[in-house]
Amino acid sequence: MSRKHIVAGNWKMNNNLAETQALITDLKSKENTGDAEVIIAPTSINLHAAVEALKGSTIQVAAQNMHQAESGAYTGEVSAGMLKSIGLETVILGHSERRAYFHESDELLAQKVNTALQHGLRVIFCFGEELEDRKNGKHFEVVSSQLKNALFHLSATQWSQIVLAYEPVWAIGTGETASPEQAQEMHAFIRTTVVDSYDETTASNVTILYGGSVKPANAKEIFSKPDVDGGLIGGASLKATDFFEIVNAF
């Protein structure tokens, strides 16, 4: 098994340029005492400044989104090539806010994943069920169809560029967290789903992050589960101390 631990901070639409630089200065003063790879995802206008500010640091920078086309008349959008040109290696795709507010479907996300991989970007692919799905006992079905529709056309080799982020929508920004047992149960299911469509090696090598109200107080317990390989952190990634307490939960 060669999968990595990763803790990634999704800053969403927070922090202007000065705030981005200040938070990065704070982050750089913290010590990573564990073995997790650390990633931050500022908003697109501040990505270049973040890359510059983190030169020489092990903290990596990811984008929160990108367009599926190579270039062209897509006002307001950012391409994979542009992300690569400023030194990025990772992009978050499929966040539930992109799905809900910008109507991103599994089919569109499959195209975005393809474009990202063609450009050599690693993808942190987000997915997860809504509260209604869980209440109706449909959470496994929903998650498995999200994965199949957006990712299962890829070759086993391409999976080395995929990080999965299971984020139950009902736990994002709500203060409500899936219990460590619920997270483990779903992560184990996800791994089995990958085994069924690929093979044991692909499944055991893929890093599966949990996201949804992870905080310093609950990170250790969630990360102690065998199939939870890290976290995608929203609110708690905006404070350097909290974020590094989570990073150091590994």
Ligand code: PEP
């Ligand atoms: C997220 O948006 O990916 C997320 C997990 O947010 P929060 O940690 O604030 O729930």
